[in-house]
Amino acid sequence: MMHAPFATFAITSSALLIVGFWALIVKRDAIRAIMAIEIMFHGANLLLMSFTLYAVVPDVTGWSAIIVLISVEACVIAVMLAMVFNVFRRYRSLDTALLRRLRW
């Protein structure tokens, strides 16, 4: 099987990270914030995957690590969705601009 060169993977993962970070900062919707974090997470995972793929000595540790990481993040996302649900219940809206009561 032909894979793309390593550089492509690296650039794509960095791009995902940057896009996710930008989305987190700019977007005002809580669900979009979670999606942005998901994008960033997948970017990091992609990097790990590319290192595993292009490893000089093939090793199964990398793949198992990726699976563990995905399952851990799934739990975290579940908790985050529960938190967003909590916010929604209180404010009746998903606008993160409403969460401005805590200041300096």
Next chain:
Amino acid sequence: MMPLFQAILAPIIGAPIVYLLEKRLRLKVGWIAFAILLYSLSMLSMVAVRFLREGAPIVEEFAWAPLVELYFGFRADGLSLPVVLIIAILSTVTAIYSMPYMEHKTGWGVYFALYLLYAAGMMGTVLATNLIEFYLFWELMLVPSYFLIAEWGYGARERVSFKYFIFTHVGALSLLAGILSLYVITGTFQLYEIPIKLRAANISHYVLFWIMVALLIGMFVKMAVWPLHTWLPDAHAEAPTPISVLLSGVMIECGVYAFARFVPLFFPELLLENSHSLMILAVITMFYGGLMALVQTDIKRLLAYSSISQIGYMLFGLSSATALGLIGSIYHIVSHACAKGLLFACAGAIMHQTEGLRDMRRMGGLAKRMPCTALAFLVGVFSLAGMPTLSGFISEFMIFLGGFQGVGYTQRVAVVVIAMLGAALTAAYGLWALRRIFFGQLPDYLKEVKEAPVTMVAPIMALAILSFIFGLIPPLILNFLSAWAEALGL
């Protein structure tokens, strides 16, 4: 048997006991505090007698946290014994004095507990054998006194105690910086190992000078030398009077003790070199304190400024770098403790009997109503002014003789002039205060004033008698101090 350890431990253990006994004994817990301090005093006296008989310093050592080189010890030698004895004596009599003073206030248990911790802190500072233990007790003096001023003081006591704490703590941190630098150079904290290692380490003059400056800043803040004195007038004036007695009488003298202990030991050459600059600082302090005292109308503030001036005397003796000067300064610690303690106690007695009157312009003719207090005040003023047969004379004589020896021929005239002016100034504000308070016309609102109760007069009289004793029998103290001066090689 470890008498020194017991002497320090007794007040520390006694503090929570006194706090707990307040419920049953009410104000009488003061007697428990007195008993504990009397026990410490007897332990220390035993050690003093032993020292005079054997002639060798008595040291007790323990290991606290050897891995980080923290040891613990108490050293009673010619320098520390007179100072610690006068601290113990003053604390003991002031414990009795505190009781009538605190009649109308609350929180006696906490007061006497903090008082005992304060006394323990001062005694521990003087007896410490290594720099970290010294620093520990130095800070330990600070916390109870802060609480004592903040809780039972007068006037703007929050601001005053805050300023006192910040000044002294920052000074202590400067002291810590100096201590740690010495450690990095010599590798030890033990007082008597440092000079050996310091000489072996061959450090540049410049570095040594700045270490000395760091240590001196810490000591000068505590001693209230000009220009680091601004905390003292407020703190001593607004503290509760028994605490003013201790603050002015012995606590600021702990700074003088630190100077006398550390500087000749670690930096003898630097002391000789900078002797003149330190003398100038001392003279400024002397006259600043004296002149400011002259214009005060509040009796406690006057006494506070007088303390600054007396510290100037002590610094003058220390900076002369001669045996007589150093001995004179330590002797002055003892005589100032008796005299200033006496004066503050009289001020407190007056305040107690006249329902809080402190303004001297409204006083007058109290000698008829409070004869014992007047007599004691007279003794205190004369002792500070340096009248023969009182201890102040001996100490001031030695200080100025030491200053005389320490300067070149041409400057000796200046020393004589300073000595005369200083004595005149001290006599001036002292006698003027005496006249304003005790002589003259007795105003109507003071016609009913009675003499202070026995528990107040007895300590005052005791201190007055001590001033006489130390004035008439100097060898009592000089035996210790000359042993110390010999050990220093002066």
Next chain:
Amino acid sequence: MVIYPELVPLLPLLLSGIALPLTAILRIDEKLKRNIACIVACIAHAIAMILLFLPTGLVWVTQKEVIVRSFIKGSILSTLYVDSISTFFMLIFFLVGLIVSIYSWRGLEPGIRAELYYALICLLTTGMTVLCMVGDFISFFAAWELLSISIYALVCSKRDDVLAMEAAFKYMMLSCIAAILMIYGLSILYGYTGHFDFIGLQRALSASIPYTVHLALALLIITFCFKAAIVPFHTWAPDVYQASIDPITALLSGATTKAGVYGIMRLLSISRLSPELILSLGVLSVATMTIGNLSAILQRDIKRLLAYSSISHMGFVIMGFATLNPLGLAAALFHSLNHAIMKPLAFLSLGNMRLIAGDTTEEKLRGIGRRMPVTTMCLMVSLLSLMGIPGLNGFVSKFMLILAAFHAGLVWLAIAGIVNSAIAVAYYIRVMQIVLRGTSGAAKAEVPMSLLLPVIALAVMCLVLGIIPAPVISWALSASELALMGKP
């Protein structure tokens, strides 16, 4: 199936964490459920701590690696790696967890579901313990996320508190970003060395390493600094500490920040960090101490002031790491332990005062000292210890830190430490004055014994550690020498 003895301290905690939410379906009295949940949590923590100190316990282990094998022949499930550093931090976590559980017996408000609350505390402690015990970074990450999730849930345990929800949400976002940075760093590490486990990484990183791997290590340190509230990653701390209920704030400041410190310590023991990285740790520590202290001076709310003070103390701990000598690392460990005792003491005393006074702002707390003498005395012990007054534990560890900085030749760092100690005194004294001054006029009121007992116990610990620090110091020294073995 083999029972691994190293995992045994975990079992009571893990089982409580799983079992307690299940009790929610039992149809018994609310109060009874609440009390049972609390007792179960307390016993779990106590058993875990006792198991540590038994003769067969982990405290006596200097270094141990255990490979956990699955029932499929030969394959490795995970590795455990326990050494003195791990057990030191485990002690901290169990201690704080136990104290907070005991305090929550009465300190919980009605809006909180007790079984879930205690379950979360048990899971939090489980997560932190697993963090200390695991031997590879993937399991480390799993434990890290476990403890983060528990924190998110505990912060907003008061269901109808808007501030708490906001704080939890913001903390969640920031914590996820930090975790993702950690994965990024781990990927680069794996790409270079091919290992996730600590032993393999230690071997691979012992030779000189390229710049990219230093970058990866820096990313890991950023994640740990986030959890430890180091500037500039500290922004979550004041909000989260202020918005949580008092027992949770005590838990956060006492335990979870130390999880970040453990991460940095583990990293130091695995690899040789570059001089630039160590220098930047030193700079961060000075920045943290200074910004923490200066911000604390400006605060009107006492709880927020203590939060900033926590931040500045974490700066002190990092100062120990920047010195790279055994004394400095031991001082950092010891200061973590001391802070874990002093700060929960302060927050829990403040919680008691909140119960009587209603709030923790300056106006409400003025003069409360007269009404609550015991609690106030404990708060005084905590503040004096935080200030670094000799005789209490804070002084010993601060002294060791500054001494270590002098030893390492980092005089600027030591001076910064001394200056910051001086600045910090200002606001600690202010708190003392606020509490002791004035007459609130109201009668003496004191909180019930179950709320006083943990506070008094912590105060006694402060005093004892201040007078007899030697055993703990020698433990910390042996741990740090182990960490620095074989490194220049």
